[in-house]
Amino acid sequence: MEIITANELLSGATVYFQADGHWEADIDRARLFGADETEARDEVIAKAKATGRLVSIETEQVAVEGGKVIAQRLRERIRAEGPTAPRMKPQGLEEGDHVSL
Amino acid sequence: MYRYDEFDTQFVKGRVAQFRDQVNRRLTGELNEDQFRPLRLMNGLYLQLHAYMLRVAVPYGTLSSRQLHKLAHIARTYDRGYGHFTTRQNIQFNWPRLKDVPEILDELASVEMHAIQTSGNCIRNVTTDQFAGAAADEIIDPRPVGEIIRQWSSIHPEFTYLPRKFKIALTGAPNDRAAVKFHDIGLMAQQNEQGEIGWKVLVGGGLGRTPMIAKTVRDFVTHEDLLAYLESILRVYNRYGRRDNKYKARVKILVHEEGIETIREQVEAEFAEIQGGVLTLPQEELDRITAYFAPLEFKPSNATFDLPKLKAENPGLSRFVMLNAHEHRQPGYTSITISLKPIGGVPGDATADQMDAVAELAKAYSFDELRVTHEQNLVLPHVAIEDVPAVYAELQRIGLAEANAGQITDIIACPGLDFCALANARSIPIAQEISKRFGTPEKQSEIGELKIKISGCINACGHHHVGHIGILGVEKKGTELYQITVGGDATEDAAVGNILGRGFIAEEVPDAIQRLVDKYLGERANDNETFIQVVKRLGQEPFKEALYANG
Numbered sequence: 001m002e003i004i005t006a007n008e009l010l011s012g013a014t015v016y017f018q019a020d021g022h023w024e025a026d027i028d029r030a031r032l033f034g035a036d037e038t039e040a041r042d043e044v045i046a047k048a049k050a051t052g053r054l055v056s057i058e059t060e061q062v063a064v065e066g067g068k069v070i071a072q073r074l075r076e077r078i079r080a081e082g083p084t085a086p087r088m089k090p091q092g093l094e095e096g097d098h099v100s101l
Numbered sequence: 102m103y104r105y106d107e108f109d110t111q112f113v114k115g116r117v118a119q120f121r122d123q124v125n126r127r128l129t130g131e132l133n134e135d136q137f138r139p140l141r142l143m144n145g146l147y148l149q150l151h152a153y154m155l156r157v158a159v160p161y162g163t164l165s166s167r168q169l170h171k172l173a174h175i176a177r178t179y180d181r182g183y184g185h186f187t188t189r190q191n192i193q194f195n196w197p198r199l200k201d202v203p204e205i206l207d208e209l210a211s212v213e214m215h216a217i218q219t220s221g222n223c224i225r226n227v228t229t230d231q232f233a234g235a236a237a238d239e240i241i242d243p244r245p246v247g248e249i250i251r252q253w254s255s256i257h258p259e260f261t262y263l264p265r266k267f268k269i270a271l272t273g274a275p276n277d278r279a280a281v282k283f284h285d286i287g288l289m290a291q292q293n294e295q296g297e298i299g300w301k302v303l304v305g306g307g308l309g310r311t312p313m314i315a316k317t318v319r320d321f322v323t324h325e326d327l328l329a330y331l332e333s334i335l336r337v338y339n340r341y342g343r344r345d346n347k348y349k350a351r352v353k354i355l356v357h358e359e360g361i362e363t364i365r366e367q368v369e370a371e372f373a374e375i376q377g378g379v380l381t382l383p384q385e386e387l388d389r390i391t392a393y394f395a396p397l398e399f400k401p402s403n404a405t406f407d408l409p410k411l412k413a414e415n416p417g418l419s420r421f422v423m424l425n426a427h428e429h430r431q432p433g434y435t436s437i438t439i440s441l442k443p444i445g446g447v448p449g450d451a452t453a454d455q456m457d458a459v460a461e462l463a464k465a466y467s468f469d470e471l472r473v474t475h476e477q478n479l480v481l482p483h484v485a486i487e488d489v490p491a492v493y494a495e496l497q498r499i500g501l502a503e504a505n506a507g508q509i510t511d512i513i514a515c516p517g518l519d520f521c522a523l524a525n526a527r528s529i530p531i532a533q534e535i536s537k538r539f540g541t542p543e544k545q546s547e548i549g550e551l552k553i554k555i556s557g558c559i560n561a562c563g564h565h566h567v568g569h570i571g572i573l574g575v576e577k578k579g580t581e582l583y584q585i586t587v588g589g590d591a592t593e594d595a596a597v598g599n600i601l602g603r604g605f606i607a608e609e610v611p612d613a614i615q616r617l618v619d620k621y622l623g624e625r626a627n628d629n630e631t632f633i634q635v636v637k638r639l640g641q642e643p644f645k646e647a648l649y650a651n652g
Contacts, residue, residue, distance in 0.1 A: 088181070
C-alpha cells in the first residue's frame with residue numbers, strides 16, 4: 001500500500017493526504033492507496049501540485065499494523081514521528097497552514 | 102572585529118528586502134516552488150525532513166556578544182529555543198517557518214549578519230583557525246585576509262553559478278586547526294626568505310564521496326596578489342569544472358583528472374593576464390581592514406596556571422584548564438574552548454539560554470569576542486588567566502563546563518537522518534552512545550587525544566574521512582549500518598582514513614569503538630603516544646584484526 005506525503009509550504013511540516021481531502025500531520029489517518037488505485041493516486045498528486053501549497057510531494061510504501069500506519073522506510077518513520085535524538089515532536093501546523101484539495 | 106560600512110549595511114538590507122518580496126510572491130502563488138527554490142537556497146534556506154532549516158553565516162567563525170545574543174533571541178522567538186553550530190563555523194536553525202524568515206533575516210541584518218551564500222554553487226563562508234589572533238604559534242592573524250576574501254567573494258558576478266559549491270579555508274599558524282587541506286582552496290601563511298609574509302596556496306582538497314588532500318599550486322603568493330591569484334583559480338575552475346555530473350563537479354575532481362601541473366599552468370597563465378590589475382590589494386586597504394582586528398588592550402600580567410595547586414584544590418577546574426585552555430600569544434591570557442559536547446548530548450547544540458550566558462561571558466571576560474570552531478564548539482579567545490575560575494564556574498552553572506576538548510567525547514557529528522533530507526543513517530544517537538560509553542574523566546584521561554567524526558551519508562558533513570576514528574552511516578536493505586575507518590587526520594599532516602571492513606549495526610558501534618581503543622591502549626609505546634600516532638606507526642592491520650577478531 002502507498003500513502004502520499006509532502007511538506008506544507010508555510011510551516012515546512014510533514015503532511016499526509018487524508019481520505020477527507022485534507023492534508024494533516026497524522027500518518028495514521030493517511031489515505032491508503034492499493035496497487036489498483038494508481039489513477040486515483042496520480043490524480044491526487046496532480047491536484048496537490050496545482051495548489052502550490054505542497055512541496056516535495058512523494059509516495060511512500062506503508063503497512064498497517066494494529067491500526068497504525070507504518071512506513072516501510074526508516075527515513076519516513078522519522079519524518080512521521082519527529083527526530084529520535086533528541087526526541088522531538090514533528091513540526092505542527094498553525095492556523096492558516098492547513099491545506100485541502 | 103570587522104564592522105559593516107555603509108555599503109555592507111545597504112547591501113545586506115537590500116538583500117533582505119529582495120528576499121521578503123520573493124517570499125511574498127511565493128506565498129501569493131506568483132512564484133512556484135521550482136522558481137522559488139534557488140532563491141531561498143541563495144539565502145541559506147533549505148527544506149529538510151521536518152521543516153525549513155536556515156543556515157546563518159559566521160564569517161571566519163567570529164562573533165560578538167551582541168551577535169550571539171541575537172542568535173539566542175532568534176532561537177527563542179522563531180525556533181525551538183536552540184541552535185546547532187556546524188562544521189562550517191556556521192549556525193543552523195532547524196524549525197523556522199517560511200513566513201518568519203524575512204523577519205529573521207532583518208533581525209540578523211541589525212547585528213551585521215546574514216545567510217547569503219550559505220548554500221548554492223557559489224563561494225561559501227570562509228573559515229579559519231578558531232584561535233586566530235590569539236594563538237601563540239601564529240605567523241599572522243588570518244582574519245583581515247579572511248574578511249577581504251569575504252568581501253571579494255560576496256555576490257561575485259562571475260562566481261555566482263559555479264559548477265558546484267566552493268569552500269576556502271585559511272590558517273595563519275603552521276599547526277593547522279582549520280582543516281585547510283580538505284578545502285577547495287586552502288591558504289597557509291608563510292614567511293619567505295626575504296622575511297615577507299604571504300600565502301601558500303593549495304587547491305583541490307575535499308571530503309564527500311571522493312576525499313582528496315589538496316595539492317600545492319603555488320608556494321608563495323603575496324597579500325598584494327592574493328585576490329588576483331584566487332580569481333585565477335576560480336576562473337580556471339569555472340571554465341573547465343564539470344557541469345555534466347554533480348558528483349564530479351568539485352574542483353578536486355578537475356585537479357585529479359587534469360593533474361596539478363596542468364592546473365598550475367592554466368592558473369599561472371590566467372594570473373599573468375590579471376596580475377597588477379584591479380584585484381591588486383593595496384597596502385592601505387589591507388591596513389584599513391587590519392585595523393578592525395588591531396591588538397587588544399591586554400593587561401600586563403605574568404599569571405600562569407599552577408596546575409599542581411589547581412589539581413589539589415579543584416580537580417575539575419584543573420582538568421578543564423589542561424584540556425580546554427589553549428596557549429595565548431599574550432602572557433597572562435588563554436583561549437578557552439567551551440565544549441558543546443556534554444556527555445550524552447547532541448554535538449554542536451546550544452540552547453538560547455546557554456547562548457545568552459556565553460555572550461555575557463564574552464562581554465565580561467573576552468573583550469566581547471567569541472569564536473565558533475569547525476569542531477562544533479565555541480571559544481572565548483582572550484581570557485585573563487586569573488579570570489578562568491570565574492568563567493569555569495559560570496560554564497558549570499549553564500551545563501557547558503565539559504573538559505573534553507580533543508578527547509574521545511569531543512565528537513563531530515552531522516545532523517544525520519534525524520534532520521537531514523540527504524542522510525541515509527542517524528549520526529546523533531551514535532555520538533551520544535559513544536560519549537556515554539567513554540564519558541568518565543578517568544576513561545578520557547587514560548585514552549588522551551582521539552578525534553571521532555561521524556557522518557550520516559557519503560556527503561561527509563561530519564568529516565568522517567579525517568577522524569582518527571571515522572564512522573560513516575549507510576543504509577543497507579532498510580537497516581542503518583556504520584562503516585568504521587581509522588587513520589584520518591585533518592591537520593597539516595593530512596590523511597584520509599581507511600575503511601576497516603564490513604559495517605556494524607548501531608547497537609554494535611560502541612563495542613566496536615571499545616575494541617579499537619583497547620587495541621590502542623595495548624599497543625602504545627608510552628602514555629604520551631596518541632591514537633593517531635599509533636595508527637601511523639603500526640598501520641591499520643592491527644586495528645582491523647581487533648575489530649573483526651571474532652568474525
